[in-house]
Amino acid sequence: MATRLRLQNFRCHRDKSVTIPDETTIITGRNGSGKTSLIEAIYVAYRGKSWRSNSESILRHDNDDASSWWRIDLADDTLDDNRTIKFQLNERGKASEFMVNNRVTKRLPLGSRRPVIFFEPGDMALLYGSPDRRRKFLDRFIAQQQMGYSSLLSRFERVARQRGQLIRDGNYMMDEKMIWDLQFARLSAEISMARRELITAVNHDLATKYHEIAGGAEKVGIRFMAGTPADFDDTLARLVAQDGIITPVGANRDDFKFIFGGKDAKVTASRGENRSLLFAMLGVITDLMRTKYGEDRVTVLLDDIDSELDSEHRRNLYNMSSFRRHTIATTLEYSGSINEIHLSAPT
Numbered sequence: 001m002a003t004r005l006r007l008q009n010f011r012c013h014r015d016k017s018v019t020i021p022d023e024t025t026i027i028t029g030r031n032g033s034g035k036t037s038l039i040e041a042i043y044v045a046y047r048g049k050s051w052r053s054n055s056e057s058i059l060r061h062d063n064d065d066a067s068s069w070w071r072i073d074l075a076d077d078t079l080d081d082n083r084t085i086k087f088q089l090n091e092r093g094k095a096s097e098f099m100v101n102n103r104v105t106k107r108l109p110l111g112s113r114r115p116v117i118f119f120e121p122g123d124m125a126l127l128y129g130s131p132d133r134r135r136k137f138l139d140r141f142i143a144q145q146q147m148g149y150s151s152l153l154s155r156f157e158r159v160a161r162q163r164g165q166l167i168r169d170g171n172y173m174m175d176e177k178m179i180w181d182l183q184f185a186r187l188s189a190e191i192s193m194a195r196r197e198l199i200t201a202v203n204h205d206l207a208t209k210y211h212e213i214a215g216g217a218e219k220v221g222i223r224f225m226a227g228t229p230a231d232f233d234d235t236l237a238r239l240v241a242q243d244g245i246i247t248p249v250g251a252n253r254d255d256f257k258f259i260f261g262g263k264d265a266k267v268t269a270s271r272g273e274n275r276s277l278l279f280a281m282l283g284v285i286t287d288l289m290r291t292k293y294g295e296d297r298v299t300v301l302l303d304d305i306d307s308e309l310d311s312e313h314r315r316n317l318y319n320m321s322s323f324r325r326h327t328i329a330t331t332l333e334y335s336g337s338i339n340e341i342h343l344s345a346p347t
Helices: 035-047 121-127 131-145 149-169 174-214 232-240 271-293 311-318
Strands: 004-010 013-019 025-029 069-076 081-090 093-100 103-105 116-119 220-225 255-260 299-302 327-331 339-343
Touching: 004 035, 013 035, 025 035, 035 069, 035 081, 035 116, 035 299, 035 327, 035 339, 116 131, 116 271, 121 131, 121 271, 131 149, 131 174, 131 255, 131 271, 149 174, 174 220, 174 232, 174 271, 174 311, 220 271, 255 271, 271 311, 311 327
Parallel strands: 025 327, 025 339, 116 299, 299 327
Antiparallel strands: 004 013, 004 069, 069 081, 081 093, 093 103, 220 255
């Protein structure tokens, strides 16, 4: 857990230092005070890049005073882990430097990346948004659980792109297409299986987590709709027989939906109930990560949850067993006994 954090020329912060305890911490402050920037810096330190933008866009811009560098210093006393991340923009170009326990690299090594369970308001769109968004939501957690999963996704995207181009061009031999069909089917099966396994694991404790947040006794769950048939030969046969440019099967057609009272939650559950289902899912994933990596090696970052849950459900969320430690949340205001860091203005 990040216990001491210092930001320099990072977003709106010229030079900001905070101390964050191991327990749950709530960062409060008005809009524009730099709450999200604090958890963004922690995310960059642990994952190697921001979810919001590229490194150059992080540079502080204050009227006519624009910085050409930014820096993050993060010290985790629990694990004796010290990190410094620097970015410099000059006439020769731009350069990043990561120093973890005195070892300096240009990119954050895989072995130095720490698991992060992250929520930002845009994630609410996955409840009503596109299947692609839901697939990416699953993938970002699987990639932290399974070594090589990100490379697997990259290979699949490359094969799907090259196979699709071959079909669109139309001038190919069947043996040539079969080579791509085999790769597409094999990679799809691996990806769909990983997604199915995560959903299965989440379903085991989803109801318990949901009731911790929302109460009640509704039956809830997640239904996974695999785009890849369980039988490899069936997948391959449908790819071979494909007529037209629309691929009939594959991991690119995977999807999932929340179930509430035995029916599609989008239809039967309120917006607040759907939000609680999403946070319950994050709670289960947090527990799965901590079982794999250890209690102190997983950080939870929850950004701007004011608009997603009312005060009672936020209080229940903070008290969930999954989020009682190593959790940082941002919100406009908070009244309670949990550790609070209040930001009055960027510094």
